[in-house]
Amino acid sequence: MIVYFRLLYSSFQFAFNALRTNKLRTLLSLLGVTVGIFSIIAVLAAVDSMDRTIKSELSGFDRNMIYVFNHSFGPSEIPRWKVDQFPNVTYEEYDYLKRNLRGLEYASFNFFVGNENMKAEHNYVNGIIIRPCSSDMQYLDNVKMASGRFFNESESVNGNAVIVIGHEIAQTLFPGQEALGKNVRLYGRKFVVIGVLEKQGAISIGGGQDETAYLPVNLFRQMFGDNIKAYTPVIIVKPTKSVDIKQFSDDITLRLRTFRGLKPGEDSNFFVNEFGGLMEFMDNIIGQMNLVGWIISTFSLLVGGFGIANIMFVSVKERTHLIGIQKAIGAKRRIILLQFLFESIILALIGGVVGILLVWLIALGVSSLLDFQFVLSFFNIAIGLVLSMIIGLISGYLPARSAAKLDPVEAIRSGM
DSSP, X not given: OHHHHHHHHHHHHHHHXXXXXXXXXXXXXXXXXXXXXXXXXXXXXHHHHHHHHHHHHHTTSOTTOEEEESSOSSOOSSOHHHHTXXXXXXXXXXXXXXXXXXXXXXXXXXXXXXOEEEEETTEEEEEEEEEEEOTTHHHHTTOOEEEEOOOOHHHHHHTOSEEEEOHHHHHHHSTTSOOTTOEEEXXXXXXXXXXXEOOOOOOOSSOOGGGEEEEEHHHHHHHHOSOOTTSEEEEEEEEOTTSOHHHHHHHHHHHHHHHHTOOTTSOOSSEEEEHHHHHHHHHHHHHHHHHHHHHHHHHHHHHHHHHHHHHHHHHHHHTHHHHHHHXXXXXXXXXXXXXXXXXXXXXXXXXXXXXXXXXXXXXXXHHHHSSSOOOOOHHHHHHHHHHHHHHHHXXXXXXXXXXXXXXXXXXXXXXX
């Protein structure tokens, strides 16, 4: 065991001398390993960070929620031109499903609408998220009230001019004041604030509840009708925990096809989107991004491997005389082989560590400058180091093997 430690130490010395003696050559050769490891770890860290952010921000949503409307969350076999002709879901269909679905816990009729501006007295707030919805949306969105209440079913059905606003909206429109009971102006008409949501904090997907305003869906329908192309209606449902989500989705499809009078064999002109399916689709996208990153980075690693091999072949040539002396005094082939393998692995590790350090510095910069937590995990660091060792092992094997097979007499003579 002591012999191997001595070999490792002497190999480290040789690698360090190669860096010090032939700085430019070694730098250019190690650059491929550095760039390759940097590319792979940067892609893995970026995708992992994005994956963590997405899953963290979607963790508050129930995977059993189902969105029924005329578009699909993921890829569809139905041609785009045909999807564009699908009719919108209607309030009557929402009411029908709500009355007839077995195992239904919550249901809401919503509109996907653009961001709007809101005014109160002399204060304005821009780009707020508007959620026209039914009263059950408070349970589907898991909203928490800081003060006041969410509108009830009667207010939703009757279309009362009431509104529930997020924390940031309340702070901007009514600084230092209580927002409950105050009037705000939206879509050119007045709404009474009946509730303020708890502060949620920053969220990057779909906007957070701090910048969201909920209003009764039937009031929105009274103002704009049901057929405005700029607004997309959607039915959101959630089954009870004891219900199988697949059977529940099939039941929705069957009942909505019946309501629309679709014949057997006809394609459904709507989509039943499971929220869990959206998560799986996003996982697939993230997996594909990782794969593309690996493919691109592999080319850099190949260049780095050739660079390490070049250094080692030159190192063998420069130390042929020394190898001959070592073998003449009894050094076995495996000792010479391991000596050069250790050296190539150490050189590759140096390149890999530099690449990982670059990713770490970029992660610090991105996290401090942007509202995004760029995480370089221990697992990704371990991948980088293991890959560096593998590159060093593969790149150094042929040069090490050629050194181990040298004839001691010829090797000593070549150096004289």
